Amino acid sequence: MNLETSMDSHVDLVELENADLGSRSERAAIRHAPIPKIPPGAPWNATEEVILRRRSIRKYKPVQVPAHLVRRIVELGRFAPSQGNCQPWSFVVVRDRDLLEKMEAHCVGVCKFVMATPEYANVHPVPALAISNIASGRFRVFHKAPTVILILMDKRGVGVPEVDVGIVGQNIVLGAQSLGLGTCWIGFSKFLNGNAALMQTLGIAPPFEIVEAITVGWPFGVPSLNTVERQTHEIAWFEDGRKEVFY
Amino acid sequence: MTNESTTAPDAPLPGGHPGRSHYHRVSIDAARCDGCMICVVVCPSDILELVGPVGDRKARVKEDWAGCMSCNNCYAVCASQAIRATQPYALPAPREQMRIGEFAPPRNF
Numbered sequence: 108m109n110l111e112t113s114m115d116s117h118v119d120l121v122e123l124e125n126a127d128l129g130s131r132s133e134r135a136a137i138r139h140a141p142i143p144k145i146p147p148g149a150p151w152n153a154t155e156e157v158i159l160r161r162r163s164i165r166k167y168k169p170v171q172v173p174a175h176l177v178r179r180i181v182e183l184g185r186f187a188p189s190q191g192n193c194q195p196w197s198f199v200v201v202r203d204r205d206l207l208e209k210m211e212a213h214c215v216g217v218c219k220f221v222m223a224t225p226e227y228a229n230v231h232p233v234p235a236l237a238i239s240n241i242a243s244g245r246f247r248v249f250h251k252a253p254t255v256i257l258i259l260m261d262k263r264g265v266g267v268p269e270v271d272v273g274i275v276g277q278n279i280v281l282g283a284q285s286l287g288l289g290t291c292w293i294g295f296s297k298f299l300n301g302n303a304a305l306m307q308t309l310g311i312a313p314p315f316e317i318v319e320a321i322t323v324g325w326p327f328g329v330p331s332l333n334t335v336e337r338q339t340h341e342i343a344w345f346e347d348g349r350k351e352v353f354y
Numbered sequence: 355m356t357n358e359s360t361t362a363p364d365a366p367l368p369g370g371h372p373g374r375s376h377y378h379r380v381s382i383d384a385a386r387c388d389g390c391m392i393c394v395v396v397c398p399s400d401i402l403e404l405v406g407p408v409g410d411r412k413a414r415v416k417e418d419w420a421g422c423m424s425c426n427n428c429y430a431v432c433a434s435q436a437i438r439a440t441q442p443y444a445l446p447a448p449r450e451q452m453r454i455g456e457f458a459p460p461r462n463f
Contacts, residue, residue, distance in 0.1 A: 148462055159460045162430055165398035222369045232373035233423065239368040240421045245400055328392045328431045335426040339455035354455035 157285045160331040164250075164289025167324030171202065171253045176286060177323060181256065183282035189271035195264030196275050199257040199309050206308065207249060210299060214248040215241055217298040241295070248295050252322030257296060259315040272318050279321055289326030296320035379440040380415050380422055386436035387412045393428035393437050402428065402437075413437060 151159065181198055189195065201207055218241040221227055230238065240246035249255055256279065260272045280290045299305055300316050311317065339354040367373050380401070389411030394402045399421030404411045413436070415422075424439045 151460070151462055155462075162427065163425065165425070165427065166396045227369060228372050230371070232367055232371065235367055235369075235371045235373060236421065236423055239371070240399055240423075243368070245421050246398055250398065327396055330427070331430050332433060333430050333435055334459050335430055336457040336459050339458050341453035341455070 153285075157281055159334070161281060161284040162289075162330050162335070163291040164322075164324070164326040164330055165291055166327040167250065167252050167289060167322070168327055169251075169253070170325055172288060172323055172325065174202075176288065177202075177254055177256070180279045180282040180286070180288070180323070184258075184275040184279045187271065187274040187278050189274070190264065190266030190268075193261075193265045193268075193271070195261035195268040196272050197259040197261070197315055199259060199311065201255045201257065201309075202253060207255060209305060209308075210255070210296075211248050213302045213305060214295050214298045215244070217301070218242040218295070237295075249293060249320070250291060250322050250324075252291070252324040254323040255293070255296075256321045256323060257299075257309070257311075257317050258319050258321065259311060260318045262314045262316060269318060276319055276321055283321075283323060287325075288323055289330060291322045293320040293322055380428070381438055381440070382413050382415065383436045384412045386434045388434055388436075389413065390433065392431050392433075396427050396431050398425065398427065399423060 177200060181200070184196070184198070185194075187196075201210065218238045221230070221238055222242050227235065227238070237246060241248055258272055258276055260268050262268065264271060276292065280292070283290045296317055296319060299309075300311075306312065342353040344351045344353060389404060389406070391404055391411075391413070393413055394404055401416050401421045402413050403416050405414045406412050422439055426439050428437045428439065429435070
């Protein structure tokens with residue numbers, strides 16, 4: 108490319124912009140897109156509603172979720188931010204009843220084992236109660252959900268891959284909520300990492316490990332007719348050389 | 355008339371655990387309860403049951419109630435707002451909970 112042609116193409120571009128005033132003003136509109144005006148106390152928008160109405164669902168209708176909806180919510184997980192864009196995650200979707208029963212049985216076994224060790228006395232009262240409920244069969248680890256998404260973490264993630272994987276999970280959970288699906292985070296799924304046979308069946312090997320599972324299904328009833336209140340948390344606010352504290 | 359059935363707030367945890375289960379107090383307002391049974395179905399720990407004559411059934415906490423984890427799913431699904439589990443998110447105890455305020459519904463600032 109010589110100087111002359113390059114100059115020519117520049118001139119062409121300028122002429123094109125001048126000639127097409129409509130597209131020029133469109134571009135200006137994009138450049139000067141207004142900052143949205145949201146007055147104090149504005150009603151919740153659709154996304155905020157989804158966030159506020161989400162609950163952990165532990166009772167599902169005995170109906171399978173269409174496969175395309177599961178693909179759809181996992182797709183949302185794929186668009187999560189991650190440190191250094193390293194995307195340290197992978198997924199295993201289990202909808203096979205026999206396999207789900209084996210996973211359940213392993214976690215129940217681990218809970219029974221924990222209860223039989225002196226370590227049980229040192230477990231925080233809340234998970235201790237869950238462990239005892241699981242061991243006694245009162246509480247199902249995977250809540251009889253028709254679909255379970257195992258979220259795998261690549262331990263080689265550049266920063267704190269646990270956080271990245273958590274963001275993936277929140278994308279999945281909120282996406283599911285927006286579609287009317289119910290979900291629940293299953294931390295006890297980590298116990299599966301200790302079962303070599305199951306890990307082989309599931310095709311999970313280092314550097315990947317299970318950090319969380321998300322159960323997916325159609326919720327029983329209307330899961331958020333009433334809003335359950337939550338505690339406020341301290342917000343320290345630094346502005347104009349002053350500190351204020353809000354709750 | 356309000357008829358509250360409330361569970362013991364300080365029962366021992368199962369399995370010889372030294373902790374006490376003082377968060378898991380479920381109260382049911384029998385005057386409001388219409389016996390629709392949805393809380394009984396939804397409770398993940400299976401601690402609720404229906405009692406009373408046909409046509410006037412009410413939800414009740416089972417005697418063996420220690421399984422409540424205060425998830426409050428029973429309250430979330432209750433059309434007549436007749437059931438609640440107390441203090442559902444004060445989980446850090448026996449550690450002291452810090453930098454924390456009152457319970458509040460969503461506030462749209």
